[in-house]
Amino acid sequence: MMSQDQHSGIDSARPARSSHARVFALQDAFTQLPGGDQRVLDLAAATGMPDSTVHRILQSGVPGGAFGQVRRGKYRPGPTIIKAAIHAMAHVPGAATTQGILADLHERTGAAALLFALAPFGGLRRLCTDYAWGQMDPGELGVFAHPLVTHSRSLRTGASGRVILANLPAPLQQLVFDEELPDDAAPGALRDDRALAASLVEIRRSGYAVGREEVVPGWEAVAAPVMWADVAVGSVVLAKPAGELSDLGRLIGHTCRAARMLSEYASCPAPAA
The missing domain is CATH 3.30.450.40 (GAF domain)
Known part of the structure; x- marks a missing residue:
């Protein structure tokens, strides 16, 4: 049971427009949704982007490690995001x-x-x-x-x-x-x-x-x-x-x-x- 005074989630009424902003919005969606691994449909709803756009961004980020595909239709932040966070906090x-x-x-x-x-x-x-x-x-x-x-x-x-x-x-x-x-x-x-x-x-x-x-x-x-x-x-x-x-x-x-x-x-x- 969490407190009723929770932090606000993603404003799905304002989907990101530029390609770079969409990537950042998708990364942020992982921090706002409950649970760990996320479905494309849930990420699309959270960001206000079409399912196809979310899927395309995720798939383009898997080879370089920006996102990880753990099983069909579910994704998580990848090791390059974790590496960047550790690098930032270590200094x-x-x-x-x-x-x-x-x-x-x-x-x-x-x-x-x-x-x-x-x-x-x-x-x-x-x-x-x-x-x-x-x-x-x-x-x-x-x-x-x-x-x-x-x-x-x-x-x-x-x-x-x-x-x-x-x-x-x-x-x-x-x-x-x-x-x-x-x-x-x-x-x-x-x-x-x-x-x-x-x-x-x-x-x-x-x-x-x-x-x-x-x-x-x-x-x-x-x-x-x-x-x-x-x-x-x-x-x-x-x-x-x-x-x-x-x-x-x-x-x-x-x-x-x-x-x-x-x-x-x-x-x-x-x-x-």
């Missing part, structure tokens, strides 16, 4: 940039600052790719690598996961809603689909999420999405032991500021020196 922001922003967030708040990236291969997950602990000793505070730093559990759990989930296209949200909640999810995790859906609406409205012991018992977090255009590619997380999220408005402000900085680097990378 911005750089490791020095992310570490500097996280270190600054830690210094301003005294909290653990972490960067999670969306990892789509093998199912939608999040993975911690960078962090700034300062002089904190997570082990002494009862925080261990699996649940907080290197876990790849569902986007249903934790502020870091829900803030990403809230800013994904509706078909990808549905994949997460269809998953079972991890068996080792902390007691604070949102287990009811309706409550989860309502939280996503509020997250999109406010621009952040607050997690109360959703991942690690005894720890709470504030998270804000790292955006590339209108899609989340990760999240910045500020984490403290339960009861220490005092002056919440200030902590939210610092977390959102760090996320905006990373989003700006992703969307508008600095020119090469």
